[in-house]
Amino acid sequence: MSVVLNRGEKGRRRTARPGWTLFALVSHTVRMQLRGVIIWGAALGLYSAAMVASFTAIEGSADQLNQLMEAYPKGMLEAFGVTDLGDPANYLHSQVFGLAPLALSFFPILALANALAGAEERGTIDVLLGNPLPRWQLVAGTFVAVAVSLLGICAIVGLLTWGTAVLTGVELSLREVAEAVLNLWPICIMFGALALLCSAFFHRRSLAIAIPAFLLFGMYLIDTIGRASEDLEDWRPLSVFYYYGSAIENGMDWAHFGSITLVALALLLLATLVFRRRDIYT
Amino acid sequence: MSLAIETEKLTKAYGRKARGIEDVDLAVEEGEVFGFLGPNGAGKTTTVRTLLGFLRPTGGRGQVFGLDIRKDSVEIRARVGNLPGEFTLEDKMTGEGLLKFFARLRGVRDLRYAHEISERLGAELHRPMRRLSRGNKQKIGLVQAMFHRPPLLMLDEPTGGLDPLVQEEFLDIIEEVRDEGRTVFFSSHNLAEVERVCDRVGIIRGGRLAAVETTETLIDKSFRHVVLTFAEDVDPKPFAALSGVRDLRGGGKRISFTLYDNLDEMVKLAAGHRLVNMEYERPSLEEVFLTYYEREDGEVR
Numbered sequence: 001m002s003v004v005l006n007r008g009e010k011g012r013r014r015t016a017r018p019g020w021t022l023f024a025l026v027s028h029t030v031r032m033q034l035r036g037v038i039i040w041g042a043a044l045g046l047y048s049a050a051m052v053a054s055f056t057a058i059e060g061s062a063d064q065l066n067q068l069m070e071a072y073p074k075g076m077l078e079a080f081g082v083t084d085l086g087d088p089a090n091y092l093h094s095q096v097f098g099l100a101p102l103a104l105s106f107f108p109i110l111a112l113a114n115a116l117a118g119a120e121e122r123g124t125i126d127v128l129l130g131n132p133l134p135r136w137q138l139v140a141g142t143f144v145a146v147a148v149s150l151l152g153i154c155a156i157v158g159l160l161t162w163g164t165a166v167l168t169g170v171e172l173s174l175r176e177v178a179e180a181v182l183n184l185w186p187i188c189i190m191f192g193a194l195a196l197l198c199s200a201f202f203h204r205r206s207l208a209i210a211i212p213a214f215l216l217f218g219m220y221l222i223d224t225i226g227r228a229s230e231d232l233e234d235w236r237p238l239s240v241f242y243y244y245g246s247a248i249e250n251g252m253d254w255a256h257f258g259s260i261t262l263v264a265l266a267l268l269l270l271a272t273l274v275f276r277r278r279d280i281y282t
Numbered sequence: 283m284s285l286a287i288e289t290e291k292l293t294k295a296y297g298r299k300a301r302g303i304e305d306v307d308l309a310v311e312e313g314e315v316f317g318f319l320g321p322n323g324a325g326k327t328t329t330v331r332t333l334l335g336f337l338r339p340t341g342g343r344g345q346v347f348g349l350d351i352r353k354d355s356v357e358i359r360a361r362v363g364n365l366p367g368e369f370t371l372e373d374k375m376t377g378e379g380l381l382k383f384f385a386r387l388r389g390v391r392d393l394r395y396a397h398e399i400s401e402r403l404g405a406e407l408h409r410p411m412r413r414l415s416r417g418n419k420q421k422i423g424l425v426q427a428m429f430h431r432p433p434l435l436m437l438d439e440p441t442g443g444l445d446p447l448v449q450e451e452f453l454d455i456i457e458e459v460r461d462e463g464r465t466v467f468f469s470s471h472n473l474a475e476v477e478r479v480c481d482r483v484g485i486i487r488g489g490r491l492a493a494v495e496t497t498e499t500l501i502d503k504s505f506r507h508v509v510l511t512f513a514e515d516v517d518p519k520p521f522a523a524l525s526g527v528r529d530l531r532g533g534g535k536r537i538s539f540t541l542y543d544n545l546d547e548m549v550k551l552a553a554g555h556r557l558v559n560m561e562y563e564r565p566s567l568e569e570v571f572l573t574y575y576e577r578e579d580g581e582v583r
Binding site: 017020021024025028032122123124126127129130131132133134277278279280282 | 331334336337338356357359360362363364366368369370371372374375383384386387388389423426427
C-alpha cells in the first residue's frame, strides 16, 4: 500500500487537540497506576479497619485507659493528638490519620519523582516526548493523574474504615470518615508536587525522593515536638502538619485545605516552568 | 526540492566535560533517505535530540519542514516518527497498549497500517516489554515510529538487534516510505544497509559535520581487507611494494593486507601464482570513517 504525500499533508499534519492529548495522558497514567492504587488503598485501609475493630476492644475500658494516660506527660499526649481514647474519632486520629500522611505521601512522591527524572534515568522519556505532547502537559498531566489516583486511595481507605465501623457498631459517621480521608489529599499531593519540582530540577530520581521525604519527616517532627515543647511551639506554623489538623474530630478546615492545595499548585507551576526550559537527558 | 531538515551553525554545548555538536550545517531534502553516520559519541544522537527539542541549542538555528526547532517543537514532533537509539519502554506495557496510547496522543484512529507493519516485522504486540528480547523491543520501537505515516522518520540505529530477515523487511519498508515521498533520516553503523537505502550520507565527527556525500562516493573512498592464500610459498615483498597496499602481514602461503586502491595490479600480481583462495572484505563503517578522516587530515595515505 503506497500513499504519496503532497506538500499540503506535510505542512498541515493532523494532530490530536491539545486538550485531548492531556486527557489521553491522564487516563493512560491513571490506568498504569491502578494496581498501585489498589495495593496502597488496601494496605492503609486494612490497617485503618483493624484500628476501628480494635476500638471495640478498648471501648469498654476507655475510662481506665484515659486515667492511665493522665500519668503520661501532657505534652507527650498532645504531641500525638491523644485527648480522649473513649472517642472513636480521637482514637482513629491518634492511631491512623495523624500518622497516615507519613506513609501515604510516598505514593505521590514516588510516582512524581518517576515521571520526569525516573523516566530520564530509564530512558523512556524520549519515546513519550517523541509524540506531539507539550512538556507542560507531561508535567501537569502526570500531576493530575497522580492526584486522581491519590483520591482513589483515599476513597478505598475511607470505605474500608467506614465499612468496618458499620459492621462493628463503632460510632463513626460517613461524613467524619470522608473528611478524614479527604484531608489526607492536599498534604500528600503537596509533597508529591515537591517531588515533581525536584524531578524537574535535578534530573535524578533519588534526589527527587530524598528531598521531599526529608522535609516530610522534618515537618512532622517540628509539629510533633512543637506540641510538646513550648520552646518550639513558635516553629509549628513552618510545618504543613500544623495546618493539617484533625478533620475526623473537628471537621474539615477548608481554608487550610485550600491553602495547602494552592502550595501544591504553586510547586506544580514551578516544576512546569523549570521543565520547559531545561534539557532532557537520557 | 524543499528541505525536510535544515540547520545553520547548529551548536549544542554541554559544558566543559562533554562534547556536543558545533556549527552543524545540514540540509536534508524532502523525499530522500539520508544516512547520518559517525563513530559513537560523534554527536549523532545530540543532533537528533536537538532537532526534536529535547535539547536546547546553544547556538545556530534549525528547521524541520520550515518549523523552528526552538519554538515549534510540538508541531515538529507531530510530523516526525522517532526511534531513539536506546529504545526503552515501561516494563509492564505491551506493544498494543503503547500503540493505542500513542494513537490517542496523535489523533490517529486507524491502526491498520500499524498492524500491517507489525506483522511484516514479526513484532509481538501482546507481550509485556519485560518479556521481550532486545530485537523484539526494537521491532515495537520501529512500529511506533512508523505507524502514523509521518512525513519524516528519524531513526537512530534502527536495525540494532534485528535478525537479518527482519533487517531486510525493514529496509523494504524504508524504500516504500521513500516511494511515498516521505523522508528518512537515520544513523547506522551498518555500511551495507547504508549503501542499500541511503541516497546521501552526512558524516559527523567530534561534533562537527565532516562531509555530506552521496552514498556512492562514500563507498568509493573505502578500502578492503584482502587475504590471499596460495598453493606454494610466495614472496610478499612485491605485494608490499604495490601502491595502495598497507599493513601487510604474513608470508609463505598466506598473506593479508589492506588495499586502498590499485586493485587491478594486485589481482594481476596474485594471478602470477597459483591462488587457492582470495578473501576480499568490506571494512566496518567505523574503519571507513577512520580512513576518510585520516585522508581529510592529510596524515597518511
